[in-house]
Amino acid sequence: MLIRREYTQTGCLLGIWKMDESREELLLLFPEHLRYEAIEYIEGIRSESRSIEWLSSRIMLLVLLGEEKIIYNRKDGKPYLEDGTHYISISHTNNYAAILLHETAPVGIDIETRSERVKKIASKFISEDEFIDPSQKTVHQLLHWSAKESLFKLINEEGIDFKQHFRIHPFTPAVEGVIEATESKTGLSQTFNIHYEVHAEYVLTWIAGNNPE
DSSP states (O other), rough: EEEEEEETSSOOEEEEEEEEOHHHHHHHHHHHHHHHHHHHHHHHOOOHHHHHHHHHHHHHHHHSSSSSOOEEEOOSSSSEEETTEEEEEEEEEETTEEEEEESSOEEEEEEEETTTHHHHHHHHSOOOOOOOGGGGHHHHHHHHHHHHHHHHHHHHOOOOOOHHHEEEEOOOOOOEEEEEEEEOOSOOOOOOEEEEEEOOEEEEEETTTOOOO
């Protein structure tokens, strides 16, 4: 079910869906004339969790905008709307899906379940000169990953290395705030503001392409 729908200070429409429905329950939420196509599509998805993610995203988009939209994916997997009315970014994690929309600016969003697993891979995406608060190590590492993931979705570049091409400026995690991140992949050395929130079950980050510093 949709648990959040709001416009952000950057002019984005943000939605979060809690994926607690079954595939059958989600299909019933589709308008009848779209249900057959949805059934046909998910029959080709072997993973039940993947099919629930797909269905939840499409239903959430319908609820957010109040009208039918078709989502396609580019070769790199990034989604776009067939009619081009909005830029869109989509993210999934355990039990949650998130969508970010903007009419004129590219966007990126990421939602991550809070877990200790991030510690095992932190050295692969956090460089030695990036600050991690030892008293909040897990959530800080997770915010680094999530922020870089949102930035990756925003930037239309191939061959991005999170550790090499993205640098998170020092910050101390709070319940919510803004993370500054600089990218070096394009050669422009752009710095962006990435908004973040820390919740009991997940962290959320998002960015709109009209806010480079």
